[in-house]
Amino acid sequence: MMYEQQLQQLFEQPIMKIDVRNQASSGKAIEEERLEIVDLSAMSLDSLPNPSLNLATICKLDLSNNNLQNIPESLTARLLNMVVLDVHSNQLKSLPNSIGCLSKLKILNVSGNLIEYLPKTIENCRALEELNANFNKLRQLPENIGYELINLKKLSVNSNKLVFLPRSTSYMTSLKILDARLNCLRSLPEDMENLINLQTLNVSQNFHYLNSLPYSIGLLLSLVELDVSYNKITALPDSIGCLKKLRKLSVEGNPLALPPVEVVEQGLHAVKDYLCNKMNGGHQSPIKKKSWVGKLVKYRTFNGHVRTGAREEHEAFIMPDYRPIDALASPRYMGMFSPRRLFSPRTYFTN
Known part of the structure; x- marks a missing residue:
């Protein structure tokens, strides 16, 4: 309901929530109604019916929990005022290239499908604030996605087959949440310092693939939660000691040697103090050097x-x-x- 109120303010006109299932028995043409929100979820649809309504008036479309294998290019191209598109839990193997026409799209949920790649045209959805692509078969993200989606605040790509995150991911300066757990990540981008608003980073459960973290992780000055559990990390970067806002650090399930187990068992503050002292020379040679x-x-x-x-x-x-x-x-x-x-x-x- 809260989001519907936001949509109403955005369009400055009354929002009507239309459940098309309730229109099926009506003899009136759907086009007689001015639609804003259309709910076609959980209808066991194998394909989308020919629309008898003005697609340009729809601001939210829910197609979740069906059996859709594709979304027609022509349909997507006409959803010019789309703000929320939810197609989670279908059988989609790809998204239409025309998704790049959705210049007002803010929330896109494609989780729980069979998608192996996102179309490059998704970079044109520059108003996008939340992208949920969990539980798919993604092996990579578009190379320039971070340079273009500058308004993205939440990126969820957990439970895929990603081997790496593109370097451009480091330039999502509005990003607050990055969830890339349960993938096959070998490493993270080296230049993460530009993620100045990132508060939650979860790269857990990449198991025997992820064995190190970049030093730049210590410049994520807004970071509150960091989860790197169940990987093959043997040493945490000293720079983590500089994360003053960090309140939660999960490192279990790693063969950590640095910090030592006895330090980790004392909790977050002990880990941060250890790493900070190590970085400032407390565990180095007698020649005192400042990092x-x-x-x-x-x-x-x-x-x-x-x-x-x-x-x-x-x-x-x-x-x-x-x-x-x-x-x-x-x-x-x-x-x-x-x-x-x-x-x-x-x-x-x-x-």
């Missing part, structure tokens, strides 16, 4: 806080034409924050 994170924290480039008595102020590293990290989250500045420059264990700031 890149220590230097950045010193100069407040982590949106840091300076306490002066009871007051809290924001400071930034003073330099000509300085821009915060948030403003540099674009491919143009990719080299400046490349993990190869910032995250290499051989790169240190000396006194």
Whole structure:
């Protein structure tokens, strides 16, 4: 009901929820009604009937829990005002290329199908905020999906056959939730630091495939939950010690050597303290070196806080034409924050 109220505000006209099953016995043509929400769910449909309504008036279409094997290109192309499309739990092997015509689409649910790939044209759905493609047979995502879907807040691709996430995924600056568990991921993108709004990251249960995490994971400054359980990870990156907002860390089911088991058993704070100390030289050679994170924290480039008595102020590293990290989250500045420059264990700031 809440979402229907949002749709009503969006279209500035009354929303009518029409259950087409209740129209079947009516002699009136469906086109006599001005439809906004159409429910065709759980009707055991093998194919879609020829529509006798104006498709351009539909803002939500529910085709879930049927036996659909395809969606006609011509039908999708005419859903010009579509905001929510739900086709979960069908027998779809692919999506129509014309899905790229849905310029107003905000929520797309294609979970529980047999889809092996998403059409490249999905990159044209730039208003998309939530994409649910769980429980399919996806082996890869469109290469440029992250560069185009800049408004995406939730990406759920769990229970597929993904071997990697495209590099462009790192540029989904609006993304808050990334769920890629139960896949075949070998690695994560190296330059994850641009995911400045990411709060939940779940890459658990990639089992014997995922054996390491990138150092850039320590720059996910909004991260609250991190689940890397049931993989083959032997060492957590030291940079995780910098995740000040992290409240939940799941690492069970990994052959962890660093941090040691006795540290992990003490909980999140002990793990973060251990990694932070290790990163700052507490577990290194007698020659004291400061890591890149220590230097950045010193100069407040982590949106840091300076306490002066009871007051809290924001400071930034003073330099000509300085821009915060948030403003540099674009491919143009990719080299400046490349993990190869910032995250290499051989790169240190000396006194």
